[in-house]
Amino acid sequence: xxxxxxxxxxxxxxxxxxxxxxxxxxxxxxxxxxxxxxxxxxxxxxxxxxxxxxxxxxxxxxxxxxxxxxxxxxxxxxxxxxxxxxxxxxxxxxxxxxxxxxxxxxxxxxxxxxx
Amino acid sequence: xxxxxxxxxxxxxxxxxxxxxxxxxxxxxxxxxxxxxxxxxxxxxxxxxxxxxxxxxxxxxxxxxxxxxxxxxxxxxxxxxxxxxxxxxxxxxxxxxxxxxxxxxxxxxxxxxxx
Numbered sequence: 001x002x003x004x005x006x007x008x009x010x011x012x013x014x015x016x017x018x019x020x021x022x023x024x025x026x027x028x029x030x031x032x033x034x035x036x037x038x039x040x041x042x043x044x045x046x047x048x049x050x051x052x053x054x055x056x057x058x059x060x061x062x063x064x065x066x067x068x069x070x071x072x073x074x075x076x077x078x079x080x081x082x083x084x085x086x087x088x089x090x091x092x093x094x095x096x097x098x099x100x101x102x103x104x105x106x107x108x109x110x111x112x113x114x115x
Numbered sequence: 116x117x118x119x120x121x122x123x124x125x126x127x128x129x130x131x132x133x134x135x136x137x138x139x140x141x142x143x144x145x146x147x148x149x150x151x152x153x154x155x156x157x158x159x160x161x162x163x164x165x166x167x168x169x170x171x172x173x174x175x176x177x178x179x180x181x182x183x184x185x186x187x188x189x190x191x192x193x194x195x196x197x198x199x200x201x202x203x204x205x206x207x208x209x210x211x212x213x214x215x216x217x218x219x220x221x222x223x224x225x226x227x228x229x230x
């Protein structure tokens with residue numbers, strides 16, 4: 001199984017540009033998440049989804065948007081890139097809490113620089 | 116509200132020595148606890164998880180952790196470090212009944228293994 005696949009792996013944006021970070025999973029997980037990881041920090045939850053058509057804000061949603069049209073895909077949109085959005089972005093997925101509170105399965109990340 | 120504190124952002128051990136990475140948590144209800152490992156340029160992957168079945172939890176790669184309610188701790192140990200253990204380690208806590216993606220992550224501990 002491929003697990004969680006993120007594209008691209010690296011990207012440099014100019015201030016004000018927009019882009020979409022792609023995330024796909026093939027484990028039939030209902031729950032999907034977007035995190036950002038800043039140097040020396042743990043992960044901060046941006047948005048999450050508990051199923052197709054359902055999304056909700058996490059801890060740091062400002063400047064981002066998401067959609068969930070299928071179970072497999074959960075893209076993250078940056079509309080007006082700012083230097084504060086320079087970070088490493090991780091997508092993850094999991095089963096619902098009832099299934100032994102299954103842990104997160106992570107992609108390998110997208111390293112984004114905004115200059 | 117829940118929080119996680121990882122004591123020591125950097126830990127260095129010699130190959131073959133004991134590894135001890137510290138994690139203390141606070142939670143208003145009995146939590147689920149996780150340790151994740153992140154190798155360079157990769158996403159996080161689960162090492163082990165505590166979900167109340169047993170206080171001593173064994174994980175992959177020879178790691179284990181003990182849940183101590185009285186100390187609100189969930190320290191990660193390995194009897195003998197290997198060079199391949201060099202990575203960043205994250206402790207995470209989530210309330211029971213909530214999804215793993217809404218876990219609160221610690222800031223991480225970077226483990227260096229010296230030959």
